[in-house]
Amino acid sequence: MANPAIYCADCGTECEQVTGREAGARDPDLIDAQVWACSLCPEAWAPCAADGAAIGLPAGPDTRNARAVLRERQVERLIGEALRQTPNGRAIAEERVASFLAHELRLPIAEAAVDRLDIEWCRRAWLALKGAAYADVVRHAQTYRPRKAA
Ligand SMILES: [Zn+2]
Secondary structure, three states, X not given: OOOOOOEOOOOXXXXXXXXXXXXXXXXXXXXXXXXXXXXXOOOOEEEEOOOOOEOOOOEOHHHHHHHHHHHHHHHHHHHHXXXXXXXXXXXXXXXXXXXXXHHHHOOOOOOOOHHHOOHHHHHHHHHHHHOOOHHHHHHHHHHOOOOOOO
């Protein structure tokens, strides 16, 4: 079965698989790899998973930079707080921060993944996380526990 269509986070154009070189990627690991790229936006791409799916949504340098800054300064700040208390707790901290962010943005958790956000959602995510402490994330996790099948 073909993968579902992938759309550029910046302009909404349907993307196609090309090599990293064709997409303008400079990362040596990506130059010869397949990426999903927008045919309209310059240097707008997303890495391609082994099964052919896009990892996140293709986006140009400004959006990719905004996502990286959001991840480093806010997401990793909260995870770092968690790790000071529980050094082995990265997986659960990542899951909790992702769930907290999705709730704050009122997006389904899959759409709130940082590598799917466009630049406007990056700004909203920044504002949502800016004043938050990991204690807020934990409180959210305790209040909105996902329902488990019995
Ligand atoms: Zn585009």
